[in-house]
Amino acid sequence: MSRKYTHIMQIEDKILNLDKAGKTRREIAEALGLTLKQIRNWVNRYNKRQDKGITVPKRKGRPRKNPMTKEHEMTLRIKELEREVALYKSFLHAAGRM
Secondary structure, X not given: OOOXXXXXXXXXXXXXXXXXXXXXXXXXXXXHOOOHHHHHHHXXXXXXXXXXXXXXXXXXXXXXXXXXXXXXXXXXXXXXXXXXXXHHHHHHHHHOOO
């Protein structure tokens, strides 16, 4: 059976308002001319999105055996910035502005 796509984005405010007003999902479906299953699926997806909120993805891979110290992190950051400055200088030299 093929899936019936609806323009639910246009009526999601109506669904939320009716749901907050205490209407059952069957009553919401009848009021908007959709099936009960469509309303149930949409409300469940909406609730899951609200529960998730903003999440920070877990780091992948095996954790370090010896965690990096702040001093070592700063040293690496300084080297990275020095490489970036050298790149900018070479670009300006090639562009004839230095």
